[in-house]
Structure formats: structure tokens, C-alpha cells
Amino acid sequence: MGQEVARTLAEAPLHRVSGTLLVAGDPGGSFHLRDGAIAEVASPGAPGAETLLLRSARISETDWAAATLSCPAERPLGAELVERKLVGAAELQLICVAAALDGALAIGMGRIDGFTLERDTHDCRVPALRPIEPDWLVREAERRIRALAARRHPFSPFRTRLGRTDAGTAALDTAADGERREILLRVNGRRSTRDIAFLLGRSLYAVAVEVSRLLGEDLVEAVVPDASTATDPYAGPRTPTDGLPRRLPGASGITNVLPLRPAAGL
Amino acid sequence: MTTRKAQLAAEVRTLRNRVVGVTDVVVASVDGLLITAETDDTAEPESLAALTAATLNIARRAGSMTHRGLLHHTVSQFTDGYLVTHSLGDMALIGVLGDAGMDITRLHTEAQASAQRITTLLTEPPADAGHHDRTGEGAR
Incomplete structure (x- = not known):
């Protein structure tokens, strides 16, 4: 197609x-x-x-x-x-x-x-x-x-939600101002690369390349949507374990799709 | 066992995941009390629920005054995104916040399907209600 x-x-x-x-x-x-x-x-x-x-x-x-x-x-x-x-x-x-x-x-x-x-x-x-x-x-x-x-950590810019690792959070203290820091600041476990590109008003490709680097350096990771992250007004205060991201490389299925795409044109 | 609250939470998560650009979803009663939400840290769920209800009620009154029939949804477009509200009959509503790229056509399709499922979840009697009734009949 x-x-x-x-x-x-x-x-x-x-x-x-x-x-x-x-x-x-x-x-x-x-x-x-x-x-x-x-x-x-x-x-x-x-x-x-x-x-x-x-x-x-x-x-x-x-x-x-x-x-x-x-x-x-x-x-x-x-x-x-x-x-x-x-x-x-x-x-x-x-x-x-x-x-x-x-x-x-x-x-x-x-x-x-x-x-x-x-x-x-x-x-x-x-x-x-x-x-x-x-x-x-x-x-x-x-x-x-x-x-x-071809990057080491292929991901979907639309489906893969990104979470900050402990190393990523620590890197915020030392990272110089610039696109990398801006991206790291907006990674919150529920946003995709595309969402961050919209938030920053930056090119999707440029943000995707930087996210790929951050994934390679273990500063961010793909997270599984957590069933407990929805706000339930009757559930009382959230426990600290609510938002812990879990690693699931390729959870979006993009790793199966991406290698085939370029050969298909567009 | 999956509770109704968990099912509602799963439903709003599904809506957010299915439509590109959706950032926040709330389900609220018509008077703006939050039922469930899936929101980013930029939106406060209770406030979003109340504002969504107000938006929908103003549009409903405008439609009523001008004899335009039942209200389906409202769309507010801003330079930086959308607030879309969908009515769930007379009792509840869905509020969706999206960024400037949100796929609004797809949202309407998906929201309609979600609305039906959420309405069912909100209106069907609790699973144990039938059990109590039967118990009551048995006691008599």
C-alpha cells in the first residue's frame, strides 16, 4: 500500500x-x-x-x-x-x-x-x-x-510511551540546556515521541533521533501502560508504586513492522 | 474479578490510546463530578470534569433555545489543541483534551463506541444486585 x-x-x-x-x-x-x-x-x-x-x-x-x-x-x-x-x-x-x-x-x-x-x-x-x-x-x-x-532500539514514535529511568532523572541535574534536556523533562511515562514533538514544537524526526539516543543510553525506556495510572476518585491517594514504569522493549510491535517498511516505499 | 471502576478506567485508557493526539480524558456526571479520569500532569481532573460539564451544559441550553434538538458533542479548538465534550445521555459526559494534531475525525468514531460502552457500565445494575433480589425473594 x-x-x-x-x-x-x-x-x-x-x-x-x-x-x-x-x-x-x-x-x-x-x-x-x-x-x-x-x-x-x-x-x-x-x-x-x-x-x-x-x-x-x-x-x-x-x-x-x-x-x-x-x-x-x-x-x-x-x-x-x-x-x-x-x-x-x-x-x-x-x-x-x-x-x-x-x-x-x-x-x-x-x-x-x-x-x-x-x-x-x-x-x-x-x-x-x-x-x-x-x-x-x-x-x-x-x-x-x-x-x-536501523537504530539499536527501534520504537514507534506514536505507540511507544516513554518513561525516565533513574539514570535519566539523575541526568537532569547535569544535562546542559538544549533539546536533550527539554525532551527528558517532558518524558513522564505516558507520552510518546510524537506527543513530545508537539509539546516542544520540534520536528518529529529530530525528536525521534534524540529519543533513540536516550534509549540507547538507558536514560529513557519504553513503558507498559499501567492499569493503575487512571485516576479513580474513590481509590484514595496513589501509592508511590502506581507510576513505576516497567520495561517492555518492542511492546508496540513496531520492531516487527519497521524493518519491513522502508522496502515497501514510504 | 474486574470491578466496574477498573472497567471504566480501562475504557478511558483505551480511548486515549486509540486516538493519536489525545492527552487527557475524563468521565463525569452531568453536574461535573468526576467519575474517572486519565489525565496528564498539566490538567487537574476535577477541574477538567467541572469545566467539561459547564461547556456541555451551555451548548445544550443554546441548542434548546434555538430548537436544534439533542446535543451530541461540542468541539472547542484552540491554537494549541482541542477540548471535545461528548454527552452520555442525561446522566454523564466525556471530556477529551487533545493537542493541535489530534485526529478529530477518528476521535468522534472512537468516542461514540466508548460512549456506548461507558453508558452500559454506568447504567447496568451491579453484579450483586440480582443476587440480593433473588435472596430477598427466597426469604419471602
Whole structure:
């Protein structure tokens, strides 16, 4: 199925396809095409350009609201943001490409149930200022999926919940400010890599690579959802043993799936 | 033996696990009293339950005033996420918090299935109720 999605995208420039390639699955997503090139890739599995811009505080919520309110429907929102000097054109293009790659990565790493092409729809949120070549996007997403699968501790960015080990908690005292520390701070036994990427407003791939390193250094671990973590108002105060994470490598089943994915395309 | 409380807790956990982007789930009575919750450390369950009930009740009154029929759900979208509330008949509700990427279409499908199961759990008589009745009849 992934191969068919990749082939449809690769053939889009030949027919100058405009519309939306909707990919059903978990997490699934959509490729937005204009004249055969990709304008945006959106998936619940990865932060889009809007989240990357807002959560990283590159643009304030007030400025964003003002820009979206005054932007005419026929004009790309990105052009409005650049004209208001809220973000540079080159930086915005970089963010849009990163978000598109992340979206393709999320769709490709997840389960694909089917896809449909809806022609002549234009419902992009923040389209890239310059269109992205589908062939390049597919190849780069494949490369990233392979890179993640080849790591010593493969995991699902969506299903694997991450917990901090004792060593990870101790490392917080010494870790220098930066992405690694920010990730460690947000690991709480119930969040996935994807959840942390959304919280930080950072690229899914970048966070996944750092999580993979943290897993390799035993600073974080995959945890089994604990039946006792749900809040029960009648159960009284929680005991300290409630939240103890238990190690279960590959509990999500991703270790069985990931090695097969890159060969399947996307 | 699985208690009803444990079954309710398992149900909200299932909802959270099945839909990408869901961060918190509460089940509460219509007046906002918490029944069960699966929440992150950013949301306080009792407050979320009360606010969810208030959101749903305001929407219900608006629907009633404008003759729009029964309320199914409400969706509040923020720059940084969602608060979705689902009505469970006249007695209870589900409140779901999600991040900006939450799969809202899938949430509605999954929440509907969860709502049916949670309603059954909340309304069916306790397992030992039948036993007491039978005992009572036997005594007479």
C-alpha cells in the first residue's frame, strides 16, 4: 500500500495533479498537491508548520491570529506571514519542508489502510512558499524511516510511551540546556515521541533521533501502560508504586513492522 | 474479578490510546463530578470534569433555545489543541483534551463506541444486585 502511495506521488508531476491525496490509516494523513508538486503534508502523527511556528515561539499567538484574520482566502498564509515580517521567507520554507517530511515520515511509519485522490481541492493550512518535488520528498522520507529502523532500539514514535529511568532523572541535574534536556523533562511515562514533538514544537524526526539516543543510553525506556495510572476518585491517594514504569522493549510491535517498511516505499 | 471502576478506567485508557493526539480524558456526571479520569500532569481532573460539564451544559441550553434538538458533542479548538465534550445521555459526559494534531475525525468514531460502552457500565445494575433480589425473594 505504501508503494502505491509513493507511486501516485511520483506520477503527480506527469499529470500536473492538483488536489489532496488522503491516506487512511493510523495515524494517516494527507498530501496536498498543486500542479504536480507538494504544497503541504499534514498528519496527526507529526507537528505541522503551524505548530512548529507557534510552539517554538517563532511567532506569537496574537501575531498569528492577526495574520490569519486579515489574509485573503486566495492568498497563501505564508506570504502574509513573510510580508508582515513575522518570519523570513527562507526560514518559513525550511519549516514547511521539515513539516512536510515529518508528515510523510509519520504516514509512512504508521499503518496505511488505503488512499484516495480528491482532485482540485485546496485546503492547505500553511503551504510551502516554493512547491516540494514529490520524488525527493518520498526518497528523503524513506531514508529517514530506514535510519530510525536501523537504530539499536527501534520504537514507534506514536505507540511507544516513554518513561525516565533513574539514570535519566539523575541526568537532569547535569544535562546542559538544549533539546536533550527539554525532551527528558517532558518524558513522564505516558507520552510518546510524537506527543513530545508537539509539546516542544520540534520536528518529529529530530525528536525521534534524540529519543533513540536516550534509549540507547538507558536514560529513557519504553513503558507498559499501567492499569493503575487512571485516576479513580474513590481509590484514595496513589501509592508511590502506581507510576513505576516497567520495561517492555518492542511492546508496540513496531520492531516487527519497521524493518519491513522502508522496502515497501514510504 | 474486574470491578466496574477498573472497567471504566480501562475504557478511558483505551480511548486515549486509540486516538493519536489525545492527552487527557475524563468521565463525569452531568453536574461535573468526576467519575474517572486519565489525565496528564498539566490538567487537574476535577477541574477538567467541572469545566467539561459547564461547556456541555451551555451548548445544550443554546441548542434548546434555538430548537436544534439533542446535543451530541461540542468541539472547542484552540491554537494549541482541542477540548471535545461528548454527552452520555442525561446522566454523564466525556471530556477529551487533545493537542493541535489530534485526529478529530477518528476521535468522534472512537468516542461514540466508548460512549456506548461507558453508558452500559454506568447504567447496568451491579453484579450483586440480582443476587440480593433473588435472596430477598427466597426469604419471602
